[in-house]
Amino acid sequence: MNEGARISATIGVKALTKRFGAISALDNLDLEIEREELFGLLGPNGAGKTTLISILSTIVPPTSGSAEVCGYDVRRQSHEVRKRIGIVFQDPSLDDELTGDENLDFHGRLYGLDAATRRSRMEEVLNLVDLQERRRDLVRTYSGGMRRRLEIARGLMHRPEALFLDEPTLGLDPQTRRKIWQYIRSLKESFGMTVILTTHYMDEADQLCSRIAIIDRGRIVALDTPEALKASLGGDLLELETGGHSPEFLNHLADMEEIAHLAETDGTVILTVGNGESFIPRCFEVAQRFSVQISSVSLRKPNLEDVFIQLTGREIREEGTAGPQERVRIFMQTRRR
Ligand SMILES: Nc1ncnc2c1ncn2[C@@H]1O[C@H](COP(=O)(O)OP(=O)(O)OP(=O)(O)O)[C@@H](O)[C@H]1O
Ligand SMILES: [Mg+2]
Numbered sequence: 001m002n003e004g005a006r007i008s009a010t011i012g013v014k015a016l017t018k019r020f021g022a023i024s025a026l027d028n029l030d031l032e033i034e035r036e037e038l039f040g041l042l043g044p045n046g047a048g049k050t051t052l053i054s055i056l057s058t059i060v061p062p063t064s065g066s067a068e069v070c071g072y073d074v075r076r077q078s079h080e081v082r083k084r085i086g087i088v089f090q091d092p093s094l095d096d097e098l099t100g101d102e103n104l105d106f107h108g109r110l111y112g113l114d115a116a117t118r119r120s121r122m123e124e125v126l127n128l129v130d131l132q133e134r135r136r137d138l139v140r141t142y143s144g145g146m147r148r149r150l151e152i153a154r155g156l157m158h159r160p161e162a163l164f165l166d167e168p169t170l171g172l173d174p175q176t177r178r179k180i181w182q183y184i185r186s187l188k189e190s191f192g193m194t195v196i197l198t199t200h201y202m203d204e205a206d207q208l209c210s211r212i213a214i215i216d217r218g219r220i221v222a223l224d225t226p227e228a229l230k231a232s233l234g235g236d237l238l239e240l241e242t243g244g245h246s247p248e249f250l251n252h253l254a255d256m257e258e259i260a261h262l263a264e265t266d267g268t269v270i271l272t273v274g275n276g277e278s279f280i281p282r283c284f285e286v287a288q289r290f291s292v293q294i295s296s297v298s299l300r301k302p303n304l305e306d307v308f309i310q311l312t313g314r315e316i317r318e319e320g321t322a323g324p325q326e327r328v329r330i331f332m333q334t335r336r337r
Pocket of ligand 1: 020023024025043044045046047048049050051052090200
């Protein structure tokens with residue numbers, strides 16, 4: 001890495017590893033995030049997202065490797081890093097027995113802001129997250145979405161250069177989630193802030209982030225813009241219900257020039273082709289030749305879930321607390337273009 005590249009990147013991570021006993025939470029990770037990016041870390045439960053955020057925000061030390069935030073080393077210059085970052089933790093961390101105002105004021109004091117600055121910043125951040133009307137109420141009377149908004153507001157009080165949001169919309173209803181997306185976008189625009197967020201919501205990463213690192217088992221398995229990640233699958237996704245497993249049919253499909261990827265689970269065949277619509281009639285021809293009945297066909301554009309499945313053979317589970325479910329999928333990777 002040359003000197004210029006290091007200065008322009010808000011975050012630079014080199015060969016970062018974190019072990020908890022036998023568990024490798026982060027495994028030799030390299031990553032650079034530029035100033036004013038809205039960067040997403042997308043991955044299933046236990047992928048290592050929180051661990052990475054915790055190391056970057058100096059809460060947890062790495063086992064090996066290095067990480068710089070805003071030009072400072074997280075280990076040797078943790079104080080300098082802390083002054084420049086804001087963090088919204090995955091687990092709620094507001095004081096329920098204080099009002100919204102008091103929570104913000106307390107945070108401002110921790111960062112050494114004088115009374116006048118605290119007052120004006122509170123106005124600013126409360127407006128941004130639409131909580132002016134509830135600012136004098138105890139936090140324990142807030143809804144989940146209001147708490148999340150107040151936590152974001154608190155993370156902004158000291159005007160950080162980089163803001164870490166660990167699962168900013170976990171468990172919130174779709175309307176509130178969209179509202180929080182709006183705040184996050186406006187933060188970047190109003191303050192030129194670098195925002196790094198973690199999520200296991202595919203749509204969140206897709207709609208909000210300029211670049212996404214897909215992270216799985218402590219490793220980055222793909223990193224690009226959402227558009228490029230989806231385009232990497234090589235076209236449309238065609239799903240065929242065939243009622244049964246037919247190796248001959250699948251082998252024939254796998255040999256076809258047009259098909260970039262092919263997978264099958266319990267008679268459901270998913271394939272990626274450049275132009276799905278024109279390929280459907282050919283599918284039926286081939287199926288007929290092998291006496292395979294196609295009971296339904298659906299055609300769609302790939303999403304980030306498809307990208308994750310293609311890379312790992314597993315699904316990201318959006319809801320619940322269970323870990324990523326192993327799915328038996330036969331991947332026949334044919335030719336890549
Ligand atoms: N303090 C700890 N002690 C032991 N193991 C830990 C600790 N913190 C994290 N781990 C383990 O490290 C791995 C990565 O956890 P991490 O919290 O970073 O995942 P995550 O991607 O944030 O997951 P989630 O989506 O569930 O928040 C997991 O296997 C987890 O059990
Ligand atoms: Mg986490």
